Amino acid sequence: MLPRSTQGESGTGGQLATIPQEPTPVPSSILQAKYTKVRKGERSVYWMMVPALLLLLVLVALPFLLSVYTSLTRLNQYTITDWLRAPFIGIDNYITAIRQGNALGASALQSVFVSVAFSIGTTVLLTPIGIIAALLVNKPFTGRRWIRALFLLPYITPVFVNAITWRLLFMTKWGLIDRTLGFLHIASKQTLWLIGPHSFWAMVIADVWASWPFLYLMVLAGLQGISDELYQSAFIDGASRVRSFFSITLPMLRPILGLALLLSTLNHFNNFTLPFMMFGTPPSPSADVLPLNVYVTSFQTFNFGLGSAMSIITLILMMIPAFFYIRMLRLGEESA
């Protein structure tokens, strides 16, 4: 196959799990692209993006507007057949969402706390793991390509498989976790991990296991961008490796780490599959993340209006990290 760009692959090219030369995950090259014009006598080429535009309008923009509307109505299984005549109740759904839980679980407000704690907690836990893993395989050694490929294994396994795996590992009494902890006399062999307050931690641990390779990949890409000369001159100045790490590696990684942490937070906030497959529905309130709560409210208690209101709340919360993410992509600078 043809090379994907005019730049060659890096020196490790052709290996398993190669990180291509361009280290930034931000496709900043989009911003530096050369533009062309529709040539004279040529019919417009803009039709080529019409299918995408149309689909996205119908599948994203329209549902979004509908969602805003339904969040203001009492839409449920009785009124859905005649949804336009569903009683308009203003912001009642939003008040209900914050004040009380649905019949099966936590209130939206509690779910917000669970989701925020979950996305920040996993990110904090998986960051050092990802950095250490990337440092381990950054320099060549025999068997590195296999190690690199193996490091990605949790990440490429479908999330629902991971969730089922961890459901098994966390089974009370005979699951591997309870067995090990009981054997080491750290915790009771009868600890309930999948229901009750511990389920939050079960979810965090499973998610850290499944998604640390994302950070590892980002850091690995970032490490490729750091010139060896920096380390050589630091070495000549007598700096230790630990010192070089804190004075060179970490500062140089800062932009990519910032982006990775942001994306990790965003992704984890939206994670539905893992808790859904791990705990089933309804989950215990301490693992009732916001997307799961919206799902149960909408499709199990059929309170579509309340579900919409909760998903709007989710979106508003997501806008905070998303705003920083878009800022970091620096899309605004393309006019330069």
Next chain:
Amino acid sequence: MRTSSLRAEHRFWNTLRRILIVIFLIFILLPIGYVILISLTPDTQVGDGSLWPTHLAWGNYVKMWQTIHLARDIRNSVIISGFAGVIATLIALGAAYVLARFKFRGRRVFLLSLITMQTVPQVMLLLPLFVIFVIIQRTIAVQMVGQYYTVVLTYMTFALPFACWLLLSYMANIPLELEEAAAVDGCARLGIVRHIVFPLILPGLVVAFVFSFLLGWSDVLFASVLTNGGTQTVAVGLQAYVASGQAGGDVFWGQLMAASLTSGIPIIIIFLFVQKYIIGGLAAGSVKG
């Protein structure tokens, strides 16, 4: 003196690295190994405290095809994810070409909304889409829920922005000069896309397809609401095992693990084949993580 201490230091770090790599491998492989072990354990022995089964129950890998409709579910997953991948990739190609090559009013808004769409919680779109499908069903009596095309269509909500974004970064790396040269030679625009852009972006298309396929394969949310017994994907199918446990029955853990492994392995094989291209794509289009 300095050399020998350097060598000692070098040895120290090498040893540390080896130890850490082993710890990592245990961390990664232990859960997977346990799953493989349970998948070969007879159901009667799963819960009784002994770690090693007295005999290997290969039968789990046979019985799972009968307990749930595993083959049908895998076929559904292949059909749905495959179509979603192909359609998303082809439609994204046109959009990415225009976005990468032409400056026009609204371009920046389009780019921004592509990113924003990838951060929108899927459950937020599912609900109104479900309402829309129900309305269509009522008004023109066309069954929507439970059809392949409905699910494929909803997968566009995440596959299309993702594929656009991914192809954009590939497109920006194709030198414009090649296209200009072809234009000077009198090649029409579609001819340029067909003969110049397409071959150069082929690796990008492969990555876009594979990722859209993987995203579709892993989806549980849309499939659990929009499929029915006949069209359910493998992820939804596996839930039948778990649900039987929640209903008070016994969970066939051995079979469930065998089936989980079976449904994860196609993805891992695909990944191994195309991973040379994919790692860059992982980073480039990393919004979906």
